[in-house]
Amino acid sequence: MSKTKKRTLIIAGAIALIVATVIICYFVFAKNNETDLLYEDNATTGIMPGTDIDKRKEELQTMLDNSMIAFSINTSPVFLNGTSEGNLLIENPGNNAKLLRISILINDTDEEIYSSNYLKPGTYIEAAKLNKVLKKGTYDATAYFSAYEEETGEYIGQTGAQIEITVQN
Numbered sequence: 001m002s003k004t005k006k007r008t009l010i011i012a013g014a015i016a017l018i019v020a021t022v023i024i025c026y027f028v029f030a031k032n033n034e035t036d037l038l039y040e041d042n043a044t045t046g047i048m049p050g051t052d053i054d055k056r057k058e059e060l061q062t063m064l065d066n067s068m069i070a071f072s073i074n075t076s077p078v079f080l081n082g083t084s085e086g087n088l089l090i091e092n093p094g095n096n097a098k099l100l101r102i103s104i105l106i107n108d109t110d111e112e113i114y115s116s117n118y119l120k121p122g123t124y125i126e127a128a129k130l131n132k133v134l135k136k137g138t139y140d141a142t143a144y145f146s147a148y149e150e151e152t153g154e155y156i157g158q159t160g161a162q163i164e165i166t167v168q169n
Helices: 003-033 053-067
Strands: 090-092 098-106 112-115 123-125 137-149 155-167
Touching: 090 098, 098 155
Parallel strands: none
Antiparallel strands: 090 123, 098 112, 098 137, 137 155
């Protein structure tokens, strides 16, 4: 095969590759932006007549406040030994408006090593002993915060934080 024919085949192959790339890109990117959503023709933009905007904002803020769980915890508490108190520094902030119960589980075993009673908003636990004696070492754990309605005690939800517990001796 002559050099001219090889060059022509290479150029034709490159052009075919470019064309194929453009076609594939069109179908991947342009077609994905199309939607099959059908919007209501009878809908009106705006706020429903007769709606008290301030009351609506207050209701939405209450819903937001109820759905959020505020807390604070030391993410690297240290215990002198397996039976001593450690600096957990668990706080239920005053603006939380929920009761909190805390449970700490070792990640590897799911073993509960600490649990609290209810914490009222605006209270904290500076130091505490674990419910289980741990040997010297470092432990990856999760502190779970279960939230309850302040007046009724009704369960709201749960969130968690990763912590690393160190037992020095």
